[in-house]
Amino acid sequence: MNKRSSVAPLFPGACATPIVDAGRVASVSRALPSGETTRDLAQIFGLLADPGRLRLLAALLEGGEMCVCDLAAATGQSVSSASHALRLLRMHRVVKVRRSGRMAYHSLADSHVRMLLDLAVAHLGHDADGRDDG
Amino acid sequence: MNKRSSVAPLFPGACATPIVDAGRVASVSRALPSGETTRDLAQIFGLLADPGRLRLLAALLEGGEMCVCDLAAATGQSVSSASHALRLLRMHRVVKVRRSGRMAYHSLADSHVRMLLDLAVAHLGHDADGRDDG
DNA sequence: GCAACACTTGAACGCTTATTCATATATTCA
């Protein structure tokens, strides 16, 4: 159990972070997902944090199943870029591939992605104005 | 040395990407969100693509409203890191701040974030095993 | 076999981004 018992540093070099509400900190700290889970989560969001990959996913959302060269053309990037991006997405089971001869037909493998995209769009909607600190 | 010159440049500067299903490419291409929208979307997902910020958001999800030093302690990062991260999140209206004296109490400003996090967790759930492609 | 083809991959370069350290601002209390 990793609860920090006190506010003050107990010895020189100890964590010097002052804590205002120790009880709250302890309970929140316990409730947080593990470091590994957090890293995995961040990785998934990282997959969606690139315009090129986002356009690929949007294209698959619309087109259903497409080959690499058509995806590259539709999303306005080089075949190499698209291939690199699709590899990443495949590795994380976000898209799947059906191979036929020398063609590779990609499609969405994960229904959550659709919802993630929709939610993000909704966020954009009510975030359209100002963006500075206050 | 470059043997790919035969890839059919019909004229110098022409798009060299071969297209299999031109009709599909055209319709998908039209349906895609604009480049600006895609960039904004990617930026939002980018905010969630960092373990530190993700832990901050999870802490706020759990703790409701917390000051910077408690957030730093609960999420296991330096106050400076937390402050930098919170600034980013504030700038994008993902968290909001209530200032009282020298304290800054942060809380979630956006209900979509909650759903985004839940969806991502769900994805993790059914993706728990193998994660390599080959 | 040979060549065109669809896609993949590795390496390199440049850009973005996170973290840390030091310092700054603003508020409270003695």
Add this chain to the structure above:
DNA sequence: TGAATATATGAATAAGCGTTCAAGTGTTGC
């Protein structure tokens, strides 16, 4: 006023990431 506190910020180093180029794999058809 001055010291302590809570947070903010700038600069700098370092790590990560996307793009491109060049080359590699496996397939199709002559």
